[in-house]
Amino acid sequence: MIKAERIEKSYNGERVLKSVSLSIRDGEFVSVMGESGSGKSTLLQLLGGFLSPDAGRVLWDGQDVASFSERALAALRCERMGFVFQSYQLIPTLNVKDNLLLPTVLGGRLSEETKKYVEMLCEELEITPLMKKLPETLSGGQSQRVAIIRALAYRPSTVILDEPTGALDSRMEGKVMALLSRINKRDKTTVIAVTHSERVAAFADRIVRISDGEILREENEKANGAKGG
Amino acid sequence: MRLFFKHLFRSIRRRPLQPLLLILILTLAVATSLFSASLKRALDGETSGAQTARYGAAHITVTLDGGASSRFMFALDAEALLGARAEVAGCMELPIAYGTAGEAVFGIATDFSEIGRIFDLSFSSYGSLTPSTVADAVFLSADFAQKNGLAVADAFTARVFGKEKTYTVAGISPQPFIEDYDVMLDNSGIASILAADSLILSSMKDGFRPCSTLYIEVLGLSGASALTAADEEKISAVAALLAAAPTFEGRTVSVVHGAVANGNYNEGLSWVVTIAIVLACLLSAAVAFSCLYILSVERSEENRSFMLSGARASQLHLLQYAEVALYLLFGSALGIALSSPVFRAFARAFDLRYAPREPAVSDILLTVGLVAAVGFLTVTCFVLSEPMLKRPAREGKGSLALRLCPLLLAALSAAAVYLLPVQLRYLCFVPLALTFTLAVFAYTPPLFLRLMRALDRRLSLRCERKCGAAHPSLFYAVKNCGEVKMLRNTARLTALLGFVVASALLLVMSSVGHLHFSKNAFSADHAVLGATENCYLGVRDARSVEECYRVYLQTAQTVKGRPLLVLGADGTEAFAEGLRPDTVPKGKRAAISSGDARLAGVRVGDTLALTVGGKTVEVEIAEIMDSTLNAVIIDNEYFGLHYNMIFVNRAAEADEAAMLSELSERTKTELATVMRMQDFWHERLGVLEVYLAAGLAILGVVLFLSLVATLDNLGQSYRMRREALSLYRLSGMSRGALSRMKAYEILLSLAFGLLIALLATAALYPFVRASLHAFGFEQGVGIRNCVRLILS
Structure with missing residues (x-):
């Protein structure tokens, strides 16, 4: 379980998040929505341990991320959590294959099974022909798909995605969301995704709407869907 | 912008x-x-600068040779021979012991009135110098004066040729004299020391001003910064005149203009x-x-x-x-x-x-x-x-x-x-x-x-x-x-x-x-320059000397004009490991270092012409040495070239000052110069x-x-x-x-x-x-x- 307790964050004196509390259960699919500059990405980075809150705390299975040692944080990033950055953050000197396998290698968990799994994901998201290419030669959509596969490669228990389909066409968006939905259901993987797209948000169990650094409301999408259905 | x-x-x-x-x-x-x-x-x-300091304005030097019949060489003889063609100054190097611990320094004895003709001397401080005090006057280098706390007009006691003598500091120069010497004396004072042991010398009195090296500046040259062909011809003519003169028989006449640079x-x-x-x-x-x-x-x-x-x-x-x-x-x-x-x-x-x-x-x-x-x-x-x-x-x-x-x-x-x-x-x-x-x-x-x-x-x-x-x-x-x-x-x-x-x-x-390896080509720690047979006998019997070898060492010119070191010795023991021929060559035979053989394009059995000590000799290459020094070893006596120095190894029990004192005393009548090998090599x-x-x-x-x-x-x-x-x-x-x-x-x-x-x-x-x-x-x-x- 991931829990944010009254977390706050400011940049240059400007409060981006104001006492936000949020609980995400294991195996839950949560979408975070809001306007640009509302604090979605900051919330995600705080949940992922990439930023430290100015106040409050982020708990992973009851443990405060701020208390994690350097080693524990590294283990979190390459064993338990997959993170897809808005700007993809692929390592420019490694080719696509090396980028995909990087967290697995760093976690010391590269196996035949993992490789087959990665190959399968690549097939599914049509990345296989690009394996030898360097990131700077990829288009935005291709980079985004590589970043998503890299986050899923070692089957983390939690995947956090910042605008995972922002650069994808509708066909590929559908494929990515189907994939995320499948791993969420089949592997009980927790998925937290920031998005502007209602279509993407519709795949979530719950939608958290943020405005001006505060949670405006939480919507149970499945319940809404059931009601609506 | x-x-x-x-x-x-x-x-x-x-x-x-x-x-x-x-x-x-x-x-x-x-x-x-x-x-x-x-x-x-x-x-x-x-x-x-070093060339100027060592040779001043001189174009030619004349040095004593081991085989000279007379050990006396005088600047006056050269002046008489050359007349208005040249300026001449004479010098004699000598070891001087001073201080209570018997430290030794090498000095130069010159005629104060003529040395300024060739060398541009300058003093940072100086006192009075009159004809009556000149024999007891001494000039010092600034380093030496500072090290020994001496100033102008101070007394300076030293042992020269085994005799104690007190000098007065007449001047201090910022640079050593003739490139290397910390002490400069007037050679009339030296003459009086030598005269004390010799009736003949004492009868010569002030006129006796012995030299081991004459520095000669040829006059009437073009005055251009580099010598013209006509200038070089004039210098060669003067050198030839000196070499041919009976007064200078057995001396070595060398043209030194540009010697260091070349x-x-x-x-x-x-x-x-x-x-x-x-x-x-x-x-x-x-x-x-x-x-x-x-x-x-x-x-x-x-x-x-x-x-x-x-x-x-x-x-x-x-x-x-x-x-x-x-x-x-x-x-x-x-x-x-x-x-x-x-x-x-x-x-x-x-x-x-x-x-x-x-x-x-x-x-x-x-x-x-x-x-x-x-x-x-x-x-x-x-x-x-x-x-x-x-x-x-x-x-x-x-x-x-x-x-x-x-x-x-x-x-x-x-x-x-x-x-x-x-x-x-x-x-x-x-x-x-x-x-x-x-x-x-x-x-x-x-x-x-x-x-x-x-x-x-x-x-x-x-x-x-x-x-x-x-x-x-x-x-x-x-x-x-x-x-x-x-x-x-x-x-x-x-x-x-x-x-x-x-x-x-x-x-x-x-x-x-x-x-x-060049400096260590010989197994010796001191050298006696301009050494005669009498010198050799005196040095050989010195208590403070362990072993000594007679050596001929001279710079020669090959036909191609390249300088080449010519060596001779009375035994292979004189040479250290890096330069040891199988045998010392005899007769026309010579051993040459491989580098020079390559450069001269000679092989074993070939003939090589060398101009050495004013003579041209033809040697037959008998051995090519894989040596550490560029040199050709010849049988110098066969070519009438006398041994011109003795290499000496000090006895383990003798200290250096004692040995220098003993050597200078034993060789004084031969006007030989004693040097440390390190100074000898430093000079070269x-x-x-x-x-x-x-x-x-x-x-x-x-x-x-x-x-x-x-x-x-x-x-x-x-x-x-x-x-x-x-x-x-x-x-x-x-x-x-x-x-x-x-x-x-x-x-x-x-x-x-x-x-x-x-x-x-x-x-x-x-x-x-x-x-x-x-x-x-x-x-x-x-x-x-x-x-x-x-x-x-």
Whole structure:
């Protein structure tokens, strides 16, 4: 379980998040929505341990991320959590294959099974022909798909995605969301995704709407869907 | 444009460390080049200064020979013979014991009234000197006076030829006399000491002014700075007149004009220093290129943003040039300011007495021009290639001929070493240095890339087989080394720096070896010069002497005009290990060192004509020695050339002052000069030591520049990669693993650079050594011997 307790964050004196509390259960699919500059990405980075809150705390299975040692944080990033950055953050000197396998290698968990799994994901998201290419030669959509596969490669228990389909066409968006939905259901993987797209948000169990650094409301999408259905 | 310059100054203010480092590197590059260029001028100044100090205005010297029938040689005789054709001054070297501990110093006895005709003497302080006090007067060098707390008018007690005598200090000179002597006496005082033991001498009284060397200036020359052919003819005529005169029979007449500057070792080492200077300047240029290129790469990102905002390329390029000009301005000013104290410190440390101590304006212009040209060339290269930089630079671009060009040029310059006649091989030095540097510059990055990619493939295969990388830090370091241009540049810079340092080190080591082995070619610690048979008998029976050998040592000229050391000895024991012929040749036979045999083009059985001591002798080569000294060993007595010195080894139980005192007493009537071997060699090889000091100084400066440049390069490249490296952390790499990865990257690029440097140096050295054959450098002083010498 991931829990944010009254977390706050400011940049240059400007409060981006104001006492936000949020609980995400294991195996839950949560979408975070809001306007640009509302604090979605900051919330995600705080949940992922990439930023430290100015106040409050982020708990992973009851443990405060701020208390994690350097080693524990590294283990979190390459064993338990997959993170897809808005700007993809692929390592420019490694080719696509090396980028995909990087967290697995760093976690010391590269196996035949993992490789087959990665190959399968690549097939599914049509990345296989690009394996030898360097990131700077990829288009935005291709980079985004590589970043998503890299986050899923070692089957983390939690995947956090910042605008995972922002650069994808509708066909590929559908494929990515189907994939995320499948791993969420089949592997009980927790998925937290920031998005502007209602279509993407519709795949979530719950939608958290943020405005001006505060949670405006939480919507149970499945319940809404059931009601609506 | 105001906006662009505002951006430039703001970016400097935002991150001031980078421009400061860049200015520091440019400062060092300018200072290194300027220091190196100034050294060359200083060495030339020191050489000509030493020549002037040693020989004054003299064109000819006449020295006593071992076989002279009379030991008395007088300046007056030469004056009488030459009349208005020449000015003459006579000197006699002698050991002087002084102080309660019996310290010994070598002094020179001259006629105070005539020495100023040839030598330009100057005094920092002086007292009165009258005809009645001149025999008891002494002039001292400033160093000696200071060391012994002496001032003008102080009394100075010394033992000369075993007799105690009190002198009064009449003057103090800032420089030693006739280059090497701390004490100068009037030889009328010496005459009175010698006369005390001899009725004949005492009857001659003041008219007896004995000399062991006459310095003769030929008058009526053209007055041009360099001698004309007519001048040389006049000098030769005077020398011939002296050699033929019965008064000077058994003396050695030598033409000494330019003798120091024209020594074959001098010429060789001068070239060695020139190469070191060229390499130092190339290194400075490479360092400036490397630093400014990194700056240009960094600025290109900003430029792209400006271009996208509507800026014109020309405006941005002007900005880049302006920035480089700004850094060059500061770097050059500081470099010029830095080189001056460094150079003065060098001059003080290595006791440069005659060299100019400030950089010349022409050198300043040259070095600043070089670094500035490299700076602007770097920006121009960048500006021209900027569109290509938008894509990752891949290896294998360009035609095969273009890629092979540096290799072909290096091969051509190497081949030229063997294609040219031995005497002209020195012409290959600079092309060799340039083409090998170019090859290192061109081939290090692609070779590093290929090696790292091959290693990456192996590691990846292993990783796949074993399903997990055992050392992820190394695994990704290898991948980065293959892909990151900055690391390839680091390898290239390391290779260039390593190559320059290693080549200069080899040259200096080789030269140190030559000098060391030359000085140790004889097994002796003291020499008695101008020694006669009587001297030999006196020295042989001295209690303080363990062993002594009669030696003939003279500089000869080959037919080709090249100076060559001619040696003779009464036994092979006189020679040390590095110069020991199988037997001392007898009759016409001679043993010649391999370097000289190569240069003279002679083999065993051939005949070689030598002009030695005014005579031309023809020797038959019987042995070619793999020696450590350039020399030909002959049977001097067969050719009527008398032994002219005795080499002496002190008995273990005797102290040096006691031995010098005993030797000077036993040889006084023969007017022989006793010298320490180290002074003997210093007199002959002192200028070479200055060359070596210059080589070592260049090496030190280059090493310092290399270290700073490498560290700066690494620092800058990691600062540029900061963002890329942080992605590893985001991907789960621990801080420790990231540090290890960076350490592996540094280690791999530095190790590869050094490997290339060593390989290139090893490849270059045989050709440089073959080029040094132009100066007859000997085979015996191999690099293994030099390393052994330095380690020992």
